[in-house]
Amino acid sequence: MKLFLLDAGGAGLVLVALVIFMLIAFVAEALAMILMKYNNAGKSFLDSLVINLVSLGAGYVVILLNSSLDFTDNETIDFILIFLLTVVVEGITLYLLNQNKPVNKTLLVTVIINIITYLVLYIIRSF
Numbered sequence: 001m002k003l004f005l006l007d008a009g010g011a012g013l014v015l016v017a018l019v020i021f022m023l024i025a026f027v028a029e030a031l032a033m034i035l036m037k038y039n040n041a042g043k044s045f046l047d048s049l050v051i052n053l054v055s056l057g058a059g060y061v062v063i064l065l066n067s068s069l070d071f072t073d074n075e076t077i078d079f080i081l082i083f084l085l086t087v088v089v090e091g092i093t094l095y096l097l098n099q100n101k102p103v104n105k106t107l108l109v110t111v112i113i114n115i116i117t118y119l120v121l122y123i124i125r126s127f
Helices: 015-035 041-066 075-097 103-126
Strands: none
Touching: 015 041, 015 103, 041 075, 075 103
C-alpha cells in the first residue's frame, strides 16, 4: 500500500510535499477551529501548529516501529487506522492545550478538523 500523504503519516512524505501538506493541514485545521468558535484566531493557529507537529512525530514513531504505514493488506483499512491514530494523538494534545474546554467539544473539534484534513488528503491523493 502506498499511503504517502497522511497527517500522522506525514513522515513518509518527501520534504517539499511534507511542508506543503503540513501548511495546508495547519491552516485548514486552524480555520476550522475558528469557525467552530473553539478558540480565538491566535490560539487556534498555535494549537493547530502544535497538534500537527505532535501528529507528525507520531507518524515518524509508527514508521520507526513498523517500517511503514502499512498495517494490513487493505489500503482503505490502513487509511482509516491512520485517521484514527491522528484523531487520538491530536485529540489528546488538543485537550492538554485546552483543559478548560469540555472534553466532548474537544473531541468534536478534533474529529471535524481531521475529516477536513483527510478530505484534502483524499483529493490530493486522487491526482
